[in-house]
Amino acid sequence: MSTPDSDPLAPPPLPAAPHPPQAWKFIGTSLWGIAVFAAMFAGQLSVLAYFLIIDHAPFSFDKVAELAGNGLTVALSVVMGLPTALLALWIAIRLSRVPFADYLALRWPSWRYLLLGIVALVALVMGWEGVFYAIGRESSAEFMVGVMKSARAESALWLLVVAFCVVAPLTEELLTRGFLYRGWSESVLRPTGAIVLSSLMWTAMHLQYDLFFFAEVFSIGLLFGYLRYRSGSIWLTVILHGLNNLAATLQTLWISGQS
Numbered sequence: 390m391s392t393p394d395s396d397p398l399a400p401p402p403l404p405a406a407p408h409p410p411q412a413w414k415f416i417g418t419s420l421w422g423i424a425v426f427a428a429m430f431a432g433q434l435s436v437l438a439y440f441l442i443i444d445h446a447p448f449s450f451d452k453v454a455e456l457a458g459n460g461l462t463v464a465l466s467v468v469m470g471l472p473t474a475l476l477a478l479w480i481a482i483r484l485s486r487v488p489f490a491d492y493l494a495l496r497w498p499s500w501r502y503l504l505l506g507i508v509a510l511v512a513l514v515m516g517w518e519g520v521f522y523a524i525g526r527e528s529s530a531e532f533m534v535g536v537m538k539s540a541r542a543e544s545a546l547w548l549l550v551v552a553f554c555v556v557a558p559l560t561e562e563l564l565t566r567g568f569l570y571r572g573w574s575e576s577v578l579r580p581t582g583a584i585v586l587s588s589l590m591w592t593a594m595h596l597q598y599d600l601f602f603f604a605e606v607f608s609i610g611l612l613f614g615y616l617r618y619r620s621g622s623i624w625l626t627v628i629l630h631g632l633n634n635l636a637a638t639l640q641t642l643w644i645s646g647q648s
Contacts, residue, residue, distance in 0.1 A: 422572075439546035563627075
């Protein structure tokens with residue numbers, strides 16, 4: 390007597406449905422975010438390690454601090470952080486099985502959002518300039534003035550400008566408003582929480598500044614996060630980030646040339 394399982398006329402069992410592609414949620418995004426940041430930091434640290442190795446002077450922490458503030462070292466570190474961060478992002482997104490461009494919102498924004506973003510960014514930055522002027526603070530960080538001077542002395546100013554205005558915006562936006570925002574916005578945080586938390590993470594990446602500049606960076610992060618949410622484009626925030634850094638670089642160049 391045959392059983393249903395042995396019935397030759399029974400249809401073959403259906404294959405198990407594949408797990409649908411989906412973004413990493415809060416924990417997965419957080420852990421992978423740490424991994425991407427670590428990869429970026431490792432790429433940056435490799436430059437400092439290289440200059441320490443080729444320097445025949447005895448090792449000292451003063452030497453490390455000197456190299457860390459050198460314009461050429463800073464520029465190369467920023468550049469080397471991009472490929473390692475991209476590799477880590479590619480691995481994380483490949484495992485999610487969501488297309489890379491879709492995961493990171495690699496789509497061009499409309500001219501309307503680009504114009505809106507530029508106007509809003511200018512208004513925000515000018516507001517902070519007014520605050521700094523009112524309290525008698527320099528609007529360019531002392532750290533950046535020193536980096537610019539050393540880069541100019543080593544004929545590496547062009548590389549530093551490229552690193553600050555092109556490479557850094559791309560790396561930071563892909564990580565914060567790209568990867569972190571995407572995963573966190575689809576978790577319990579929703580878009581609002583993702584905007585705030587990704588802005589905090591972006592602010593924490595600027596440890597070379599003081600609390601006043603932290604506040605400015607955080608507010609710019611909130612603006613970028615909102616524009617990322619409304620436009621659905623990471624290229625919009627990359628462009629705005631680059632323009633903001635370009636304006637800050639030109640201002641710092643002017644200040645460093647006067648001192």
